[in-house]
Amino acid sequence: MLQSIRSTTEVARGALATCLALAAFAGAQPAVAQNTSAPASLEDLIPDSAVDNPEAWAQQGTDEGMTSAEPVLAAETPIADLPAMPVAWPDDVEIEPLEPLEPEGDIQFADLLEDAPQIAFEDAEIETLSDSLVLGFPQKEPPFTERGDFVDRFEALSTIEELDNGDENVAQLAARAREDEELLATLLRVYGYYDGEIVRTIATRDASEDSADQNPRVRFDVIPGPRYTYGAIDLGELDTATDAAELRDSFDIQPGEYLQSDTILAEQFDLDRALGETGYAFAEIDEPELLIDHDRVEGDLTMPVRPNGKYVFGGVVSDDEAFLSSRHLERIARFEPGDVYQRSLEFDLRRAITATGLVSSASVEAREIEAPQGDEPGVVAMDVSMERAELRTIAGAIGYGSEEGVRIQASWEHRNLFPPEGALRLRGILGTREQLAGVTFRKNNFGGRDKVLTVDAYASSIDTSAYDARTVALTGTYERTSTLLFQ
Incomplete structure (x- = not known):
């Protein structure tokens, strides 16, 4: 019994000593982190001297027997190698041996066609279009009969050809090469080669170059195949x-x-x-x-x-009779009613109306007035639609010369005052040495296509150091003109 009580007293005394020691340690310095990987028991931390005299042991501080600062490693200290972790191979695992696969019986391998053309790229005929672009033609049979025209059209449309010499690089050539490859395939189809192939390669211009970044070059090998x-x-x-x-x-x-x-x-x-x-x-x-x-x-x-039936010309119908009548338009047309319809004569009539200078726009359309009956052709009328242009013109000029003195000139013109195509022009000159008043009448397409009637009347007076003249005149001309437009 006494031994049991003594043991209890010693345990209580030890716990009290531990608390005092911890309190003293906490007041002495900041706590230092401990290694938690190997925890110690309470008996290991408390020495026997602390149990016999806890007050004296607590006053000793933390210098004796408590803890020690962990060593500080230098930055250049290498980390120790990790320990090896050998793993034993399990004895109960067995790997089944590999067995060869049996080929399927229904697979058939195609034989090469004996008459198929053989392509040898190293023997290809070369077309050098520029420092950056080369075309190769390795196919010998059947021959590429349209090769010359094919190359000319590709060279005109190639995007690589648009690059300036020396400015190209691999990235630029690669992007443009894809477009040119599509262009070549399209051109092959234009010429009837629907089974053609294009082989694109990018390399250096000089075999001694180490990289395609130096002097890159694009080569297209064109294999047209059979022509359809x-x-x-x-x-x-x-x-x-x-x-x-x-x-x-x-x-x-x-x-x-x-x-x-x-x-x-x-x-x-x-x-x-x-x-x-x-x-x-x-x-x-x-x-x-x-x-x-x-x-x-x-x-x-x-x-x-x-075809929708055959037709002959009928009459010409104007949509502005007071301006240019249907009769006048029939006079300037190069066809007669009953003539077989020709589209070129329809266009010619529209050009002739425009050439009068009286319209800003004109259109001529064929309109069916009689349908074809068996072998008999139908009849079409030519409907003319017009928009009037500006018909009046006023012009003037003022000048001075050392010999002529002051000179003022003015004119007024109406190009369709007397329809159809009857123009009147008034003009006058007032100056120090010259005076003139005149009137001109002009009628285009008068009596037929390209026939022009002109009547001119004027009176003038000229006083110069060399001579004096007083003139009154009345002149008239009737002419037939022709231009490339109407020939």
């Missing part, structure tokens, strides 16, 4: 025209010929002109459509044509 031909050609209702055979000859594309987009557009224009010049005033042609068949290496062309 025209297959079926469908021109819609062209066969219903009276002149179907002649019109078909004007569209000079036949099945089996080499395909080219430019030719289609040119022949479409020729067919449209032929229709307009042989009486088909209301003919219509839709945009051509080309269907490419890669198996047949052909393109089927469809271009719907609707």
Whole structure:
């Protein structure tokens, strides 16, 4: 019993000594962080002297037996290597051996075509367009028959060609090379090469260069492949025209010929002109459509044509009779009623009306007044719409000369005072040595196209050191003029 009580007393005395020691330590200096990775027990922290005499031990401070400052490492002190962590290979894991795969029985490998053309890029024919652009043509068979025109058109449209020599770099060439590659592919299709390929490479101009950044160059190898031909050609209702055979000859594309987009557009224009010049005033042609068949290496062309009947000219109808009458417009037209309609004569009439100088704008349109009946053509009237221009002009001038003295000149003109196309001009001169008053009448297209009647009357007086003159005159001319516009 006494031993138990003594043990309890000693424990209580030890706890009190610990509290006092901690209090003394806290008042002596700031707390220092401890290493928490290896915690110590309470018996290890409290020595036996603290249990026997806690007051004396607490007064000792923290210099004896409490804690010590952790060592400070220098910045240049290397960190010790991490300890190795060997991991034992598990004995119970087994890896199954790899087994070879069996090929599928339904896979067939295509053999190379014996007659396929072989492409050797090192033997390609070279077209050097500039220091930065080269075209290669490695294909020998079939030959690229349109190569010359193809190169000229590409050179004119190339974006790489727009770069100035010395300013190009790899980034610029790479961006423009993509555009030029698309351009080459488009041009191949224009000439009928729908299976063509373009191989693009960027390298240096000199093989001794270490980097393509120095003197870069773009090379396109053009492999056109086979050239397609025209297959079926469908021109819609062209066969219903009276002149179907002649019109078909004007569209000079036949099945089996080499395909080219430019030719289609040119022949479409020729067919449209032929229709307009042989009486088909209301003919219509839709945009051509080309269907490419890669198996047949052909393109089927469809271009719907609707002739819509043949016509002859009727009369000319003016929308401003008081200004330019229908009779006068028929006089200056180069066709007579009953003539086969021609689109060029319709345009010529519009140009002739504009050339009078009396209108700011004019339009001529064909209007059906009789429909075609069987082989008999229909009749169209030519409707003319006009907008009047400014018809009056006033001009004047004032001058002085050492021999002539003061001279004032003025004029007034009305270009359609006496319709149609009857102009009147008044003019006068008042000066120190000269005086004049005159009137001029001019009528264009009088009695026919390009025929001009002019009547001029004036009176003048001239006093000079050499001579004096008093003149009264009346003159008239009737002439036929011709210009390149009307020839």
